[in-house]
Amino acid sequence: MPTLIASRRLRTKLLLGFIYLFLLCAAAVVIFPYLWMTMTSFKPIDEFFTYPLKWFTKNWTLEQYAGVLKDPKFLASLRNSILVSTIVTGISLLLSIPAAYGLTRLRAPGGRPILVAILSSQFFPPMIFFVPFYIILSKFHLLNTITGLVFAYLSVTLPICTWMIATTFQNIPRELEEAAKVDGCGDIRTIFEVVLRMSLPGIITAGLFAFVLAWQEYIFALLYTTTTAAQTAPVILFFFLGQHQIDYGRLMAAAVILSLPIIVPFAAMQRYFRQGRGEGGIKG
Amino acid sequence: MVLGLAVLFPAIYNLGIAFFDYNFTSNTWNFAGLKSFVKLWESEYFWNSFKVTLLWVIGNVSLQLVLGLSIAMALNSIVHFRGIFTGILLIPWISSFVVVAILFIWIYHPQLGVLNDILLRLRLIERPIAWLASPRLAQISLILANTWKFFPLVMITLFAGLQDVSLELVEVSKVDGANRVQTFRMVILPTILPNISTGVLLSTIWAYNSFTLPIIMTGGGPLRATEIFGLFIFKQAFDAFDFGAAAAASLVLFLQILVVIALYLRVVERE
Numbered sequence: 001m002p003t004l005i006a007s008r009r010l011r012t013k014l015l016l017g018f019i020y021l022f023l024l025c026a027a028a029v030v031i032f033p034y035l036w037m038t039m040t041s042f043k044p045i046d047e048f049f050t051y052p053l054k055w056f057t058k059n060w061t062l063e064q065y066a067g068v069l070k071d072p073k074f075l076a077s078l079r080n081s082i083l084v085s086t087i088v089t090g091i092s093l094l095l096s097i098p099a100a101y102g103l104t105r106l107r108a109p110g111g112r113p114i115l116v117a118i119l120s121s122q123f124f125p126p127m128i129f130f131v132p133f134y135i136i137l138s139k140f141h142l143l144n145t146i147t148g149l150v151f152a153y154l155s156v157t158l159p160i161c162t163w164m165i166a167t168t169f170q171n172i173p174r175e176l177e178e179a180a181k182v183d184g185c186g187d188i189r190t191i192f193e194v195v196l197r198m199s200l201p202g203i204i205t206a207g208l209f210a211f212v213l214a215w216q217e218y219i220f221a222l223l224y225t226t227t228t229a230a231q232t233a234p235v236i237l238f239f240f241l242g243q244h245q246i247d248y249g250r251l252m253a254a255a256v257i258l259s260l261p262i263i264v265p266f267a268a269m270q271r272y273f274r275q276g277r278g279e280g281g282i283k284g
Numbered sequence: 285m286v287l288g289l290a291v292l293f294p295a296i297y298n299l300g301i302a303f304f305d306y307n308f309t310s311n312t313w314n315f316a317g318l319k320s321f322v323k324l325w326e327s328e329y330f331w332n333s334f335k336v337t338l339l340w341v342i343g344n345v346s347l348q349l350v351l352g353l354s355i356a357m358a359l360n361s362i363v364h365f366r367g368i369f370t371g372i373l374l375i376p377w378i379s380s381f382v383v384v385a386i387l388f389i390w391i392y393h394p395q396l397g398v399l400n401d402i403l404l405r406l407r408l409i410e411r412p413i414a415w416l417a418s419p420r421l422a423q424i425s426l427i428l429a430n431t432w433k434f435f436p437l438v439m440i441t442l443f444a445g446l447q448d449v450s451l452e453l454v455e456v457s458k459v460d461g462a463n464r465v466q467t468f469r470m471v472i473l474p475t476i477l478p479n480i481s482t483g484v485l486l487s488t489i490w491a492y493n494s495f496t497l498p499i500i501m502t503g504g505g506p507l508r509a510t511e512i513f514g515l516f517i518f519k520q521a522f523d524a525f526d527f528g529a530a531a532a533a534s535l536v537l538f539l540q541i542l543v544v545i546a547l548y549l550r551v552v553e554r555e
Binding site for chain 2: 016019020022023026027029030031033034036037040048049053116119120123124125126127128130131134135212215216218219223234237238241248251252255258259262266
């Protein structure tokens with residue numbers, strides 16, 4: 001008997017070791033592309049073409065970054081990206097907070113169905129918006145403008161933000177609001193001091209989500225902008241790719257720069273994701 | 285209200301374009317009935333993309349389910365470093381599509397790509413392979429890249445379900461002499477079944493909706509081997525400027541997705 005138990009324990013230990021190994025491999029596969037991109041971006045250009053490939057360079061260089069940051073097209077697109085993402089985040093929050101409040105608190109008929117409709121709208125194929133938006137934007141002379149892009153993005157971020165904020169509102173007990181009212185708070189003050197303060201983490205998450213969505217959005221930007229006046233950074237990256245002689249060094253450096261602003265929101269949003277809220281998603 | 289308008293208006297507008305002959309320059313509408321749909325039905329490219337899309341969805345969903353489930357179960361059975369592993373494994377999901385596309389173009393590159401380099405060093409292949417340029421391999425290479433991007437969604441959905449599995453039941457089944465496979469089938473699987481269906485439905489929807497990765501990485505080629513619906517619609521609209529056909533095709537796509545969404549909502553509401 002003792003040997004049986006011992007062998008069983010050994011087997012469990014082996015299995016656990018195998019599981020850790022498996023996870024380590026999975027994590028490696030996930031990280032590797034990014035690692036490879038970053039390593040490439042610091043390589044001097046002539047080492048790109050050595051064969052077999054040189055994995056680690058001894059001559060670290062910033063020339064790729066310098067090159068891309070001197071490119072006026074890329075700089076303009078970076079500025080556009082920052083502008084669009086910030087405006088979209090601001091407007092999304094400004095509109096979705098009252099919308100979410102109305103849908104969860106006011107006893108309006110049809111609150112729940114509307115919320116479900118909002119949730120499902122984020123699953124609509126982006127393709128059905130291609131043509132209508134194009135026609136609408138051109139009617140209002142908004143093609144090639146930042147305003148036009150902002151409108152297009154709001155159609156994606158508004159439903160998601162409303163859904164996310166509505167979920168946090170639902171978790172705030174109504175009694176708290178009533179207690180605040182009994183203590184002499186007005187409606188507006190109750191909303192600001194109780195509801196908004198308590199749901200601040202959820203609101204921030206929604207805002208970051210909107211920012212990330214707008215930051216990496218690419219389809220609408222590609223379709224509705226053709227000049228540097230409104231082209232965003234992802235479009236310029238695509239443009240780099242379409243050139244006859246693709247400058248991979250610059251492309252990698254630009255991709256690293258584009259990925260950086262996502263790291264911070266991601267760290268903050270991780271907790272939200274880990275709860276397994278599968279509803280949210282990145283449109284693309 | 286504003287919200288509803290922002291989403292619904294383009295959708296209805298789309299409906300209009302599908303059934304009417306819309307002239308962009310003169311802004312006139314002529315009722316065309318089912319003309320656009322008939323055109324689609326007769327187009328071999330439409331059926332090609334129908335087939336490609338089906339393969340794309342099946343390939344993506346099954347791969348993501350297998351990967352997501354095994355990794356979620358692995359995460360669920362460890363005690364140390366769980367947070368770090370989860371964090372790292374979620375990275376692809378939050379990654380920008382354009383950056384993911386660039387990452388994989390660079391990895392798949394026939395001469396300068398690291399994938400061929402590794403395989404050559406291991407002597408698994410003799411000559412570099414053109415991953416994205418060969419009609420046979422392009423679809424698979426794309427599916428792998430897309431799975432890399434999307435498996436975390438399935439993983440995290442299933443992980444949430446695994447945490448609801450009752451440990452007592454697992455213990456009881458062990459005492460009763462069930463082996464690991466039996467425990468999984470009798471205890472774990474029934475508990476996470478709703479999560480599995482959520483995960484499958486979500487990844488189906490995202491697979492149907494995908495657009496960015498294929499258009500950057502292959503543009504639908506080679507020889508339309510990777511031309512999924514999204515690309516077909518895009519090409520109809522902005523290469524051929526046939527807005528009617530594009531709108532009709534996107535309606536066909538939309539109807540398919542609507543079925544999946546309806547199923548998804550039923551699962552969500554039941555929870």
